[in-house]
Amino acid sequence: MTIPTPALHAAAERFGTPLYVYDAAELDAALARVRAAFGPARVYYAMKANPNLTLLRRLQAAGVGFECVSPGELARAEAVGASGGQILVNGPAKSGAEYVSGARLGATFIVDREEEVGLLPPHSRALVRVNPALEVSTHDHLATGAAGSKFGVTLVQAPRVLEALRGAGHTALGLHVHIGSAIRDAQDFTAAFGRLAELRAETGPLAVLDAGGGWGLDADLHGIAREAWAAARAFDADLWVEPGRYLVARAGTLLTRVVGHKRTGRNFCLVDAGMTELLRPMLYGAEHPVTALWEGTDCGVWDIAGPACESGDLLARDVSLPTPRRGDLLAIGEAGAYGAAMASTYLSRSRPAEALYEPGAADGTDWTVIRRRETPQDIWAMELGRNR
Ligand code: LLP
Incomplete structure (x- = not known):
C-alpha cells in the first residue's frame, strides 16, 4: 500500500470511518506480478x-476474466460486460439459476461431482475439479484439497467424469484443482499439481489445466507458476489460474478511528471497526498489519477491540502502539481481500464506504467513492413493519 498518510487522513475526514480504501497502483502492480x-x-x-464493480471493471479492462460461485457473482460479471470465455461457473452445490445464466452467458462450468454431467445445459464447456487429497499449510477452514473436504472428485473418478462429459455431448476442456487459500508453502502446490499430472496416462492430452488460486501473499509465485506450467505441459494444455486474495489484498486498507482506550489487565484500544467490518481475525485467527497514523513516544502493547457485544470482536492482539487518543486513525493492512466482501450488517451496523485512490484520476481528484456507506434504511428496506 503506497497511499501517502496525509491522503489517508483526508479520506477518513471526507468519507468518515470505518472506511475501506484501495490503492489502484497496488492493484495494477499485483496483476503485473501475476x-x-x-x-x-x-x-x-x-x-x-x-466483488466491488469498480475493481471488477478495472481488472476486466486489463484482460482478466472471473470465477463466479453464486447467481449474484454471475450477475456482477454480466454487469461489467463479461461473457463467454471470460466467465467460470464454479461451486460444489450450484443452483438451477447458475446453470441457466451460465449457459446464457456462454460460461465454462467447473464440474464438482459426476452427477453434474447430467445437470449441465446441453453442449456445455466444462472442467472437472479434482481433489488431490492433500493436507496443506493453511487454516483448516481454508483447506479445500484435503481427503475429507467436500470439493471435487477423487483422482480415481476424474478420468471417468471427463469421459462422461464427452459421452453426454459436452466439451471436456480439462481438469481443475484448488487446494485452499492463503497457502504459505509452495511445496503444497508442487504436490497437488504433481498428483494431477499423473493422470495424464489415463486422460490423454487436454486443452486446459486450471490451477486455481490460493497463493499466500508471501508465497513464491514464480515457483508455483513453474510447477503449474509443468503440469499443464504434461497434458499439452493451456494454463488457467484463479487468484483472489493475491490480486486485491495488499491494495486494500481498513481505516478505523480510535474511540477511546482502557486498561483492565489488558490494554484495549477501542476502535469504530470490528468483526462486522473485518471478520478474518475472529474467524481464522488472521493477522493483519496494524499501523498507527499518529505520533507518540510512549509505546505500549494493545489489543485492538471493536464495538460489537462479543468478546471475540478483536481486530488484532498485542500490537505495539503509542498511547491512542480518541479520534486517532488506525490503518489495518492487507484488507482488500475478504474484508469488505465478508462485512456484515450484524447489530444493524451499516457496512462501510469504499474509496479508490488514484492520483489525478479522470475527474482530477485522487479519491473516488466506489461504494457509499450503507444506511440503516438500506438494511431494513426488505422488511415489513416500519412506520415511515
Ligand atoms: N478458486 C476457487 C475454486 C476458490 O474456491 C477460491 C477461494 C479461489 C479460487 C481464490 O482463492 P485465493 O486466491 O483468494 O486464496 N474467506 C477466506 C478465503 C476463502 C477462499 C475461498 N475460495 C479468507 O478470508 O481468507
Whole structure:
C-alpha cells in the first residue's frame, strides 16, 4: 500500500470511518506480478475476494476474466460486460439459476461431482475439479484439497467424469484443482499439481489445466507458476489460474478511528471497526498489519477491540502502539481481500464506504467513492413493519 498518510487522513475526514480504501497502483502492480510469474496463463479473478464493480471493471479492462460461485457473482460479471470465455461457473452445490445464466452467458462450468454431467445445459464447456487429497499449510477452514473436504472428485473418478462429459455431448476442456487459500508453502502446490499430472496416462492430452488460486501473499509465485506450467505441459494444455486474495489484498486498507482506550489487565484500544467490518481475525485467527497514523513516544502493547457485544470482536492482539487518543486513525493492512466482501450488517451496523485512490484520476481528484456507506434504511428496506 503506497497511499501517502496525509491522503489517508483526508479520506477518513471526507468519507468518515470505518472506511475501506484501495490503492489502484497496488492493484495494477499485483496483476503485473501475476503476469510476470505466470506468463501467458489465462487469469480468472476469484471475485469472492472483493466483488466491488469498480475493481471488477478495472481488472476486466486489463484482460482478466472471473470465477463466479453464486447467481449474484454471475450477475456482477454480466454487469461489467463479461461473457463467454471470460466467465467460470464454479461451486460444489450450484443452483438451477447458475446453470441457466451460465449457459446464457456462454460460461465454462467447473464440474464438482459426476452427477453434474447430467445437470449441465446441453453442449456445455466444462472442467472437472479434482481433489488431490492433500493436507496443506493453511487454516483448516481454508483447506479445500484435503481427503475429507467436500470439493471435487477423487483422482480415481476424474478420468471417468471427463469421459462422461464427452459421452453426454459436452466439451471436456480439462481438469481443475484448488487446494485452499492463503497457502504459505509452495511445496503444497508442487504436490497437488504433481498428483494431477499423473493422470495424464489415463486422460490423454487436454486443452486446459486450471490451477486455481490460493497463493499466500508471501508465497513464491514464480515457483508455483513453474510447477503449474509443468503440469499443464504434461497434458499439452493451456494454463488457467484463479487468484483472489493475491490480486486485491495488499491494495486494500481498513481505516478505523480510535474511540477511546482502557486498561483492565489488558490494554484495549477501542476502535469504530470490528468483526462486522473485518471478520478474518475472529474467524481464522488472521493477522493483519496494524499501523498507527499518529505520533507518540510512549509505546505500549494493545489489543485492538471493536464495538460489537462479543468478546471475540478483536481486530488484532498485542500490537505495539503509542498511547491512542480518541479520534486517532488506525490503518489495518492487507484488507482488500475478504474484508469488505465478508462485512456484515450484524447489530444493524451499516457496512462501510469504499474509496479508490488514484492520483489525478479522470475527474482530477485522487479519491473516488466506489461504494457509499450503507444506511440503516438500506438494511431494513426488505422488511415489513416500519412506520415511515
Ligand atoms: N478458486 C476457487 C475454486 C476458490 O474456491 C477460491 C477461494 C479461489 C479460487 C481464490 O482463492 P485465493 O486466491 O483468494 O486464496 N474467506 C477466506 C478465503 C476463502 C477462499 C475461498 N475460495 C479468507 O478470508 O481468507
